[in-house]
Amino acid sequence: MAQKEEITQPLWETVGWPGEGCWQVGLAVEDSPALGAPRVGALPDVVPEGTLLNMVLRRMHRPRSCSYQLLLEHQRPSCIQGLRWTPLTNSEESLDFSESLEQASTERVLRAGRQLHRHLLATCPNLIRDRKYHLRLYRQCCSGRELVDGILALGLGVHSRSQVVGICQVLLDEGALCHVKHDWAFQDRDAQFYRFPGPEPEPVGAHEMEEELAEAVALLSQRGPDALLTVALRKPPGQRTDEELDLIFEELLHIKAVAHLSNSVKRELAAVLLFEPHSKAGTV
Secondary structure, rough: OOOOOOOOOOOOOOOOOOOOOOOOOOOOOOHHOOOOOOOOOOOOOOOOOOOOHHHHHHHHHOOEEEEEEEOOOOOOOEEEEEEEEEEEEEEHHHOOOOHHHHHHHHHHHHHHHHHHHHHHHHHHOOOOOEEEEEEEEEEEEEEEHHHHHHHOOOOOOOOHHHHHHHHHHHHHHHOOOOOOOOOOOOOOOOEEEEOOOOOOOOOOHHHHHHHHHHHHHHHHHEEEEEEEEHHHHHOOOOHHHHHHHHHHHHHHHHHHHOOOOHHHHHHHHHHHOOOOOOOOOOOO
């Protein structure tokens, strides 16, 4: 949140509303035991109703796009000399809460990818190696099928190959896994090669590795179905498999906007719907 309250020395060139002098807030903090001592650079935890400070706080407009500064008349927080706010730049406004959540989610996936990479190196030492295919050498990679087999062998609540494909697709979407030819859809095949970017992770203790691995697989498994749905919607309608059509159809069953349509119509929609990203919600 961009709101900021700062106690400063008086800035006499800045005033509040015209005709106002010193704004009486109420009892000084040290004269009112109920308020308690304020934190440095912050307001008291409790602001009494009916005081001018309480009115000022309610008048603060657009708290996420302005930086506020309270200008005090004296060191003791009993009088306000003025209130000043500065609009933030567009670049600062763009760093909203949703983008922060998205960045945190990406970092979690990258960390999960490193933990999975570390465990695969310890349990399947021959999984990642140089591969030769059609007279071309691919350094330090593994095939899609072998990677699925290796993750299935972990035995951490993942029981089907489609679940593992969803896990690998999440890693591929977030850059924690790379295709040697930069394809964007993960394929469970021998002739498709993938590698984990970056240096090999350092080994850790067995107990610590198991706990981190369980958390990583749980996170990736949770996001896997959405990743598979996005891949299916990105494909041209003529290239979708029966399994992908069923996945889109199952998603349509949970959308209220098409709840009045029959299942046969929903299946027809599943064959023609396309994925279209937008930077802001409600702009379509």
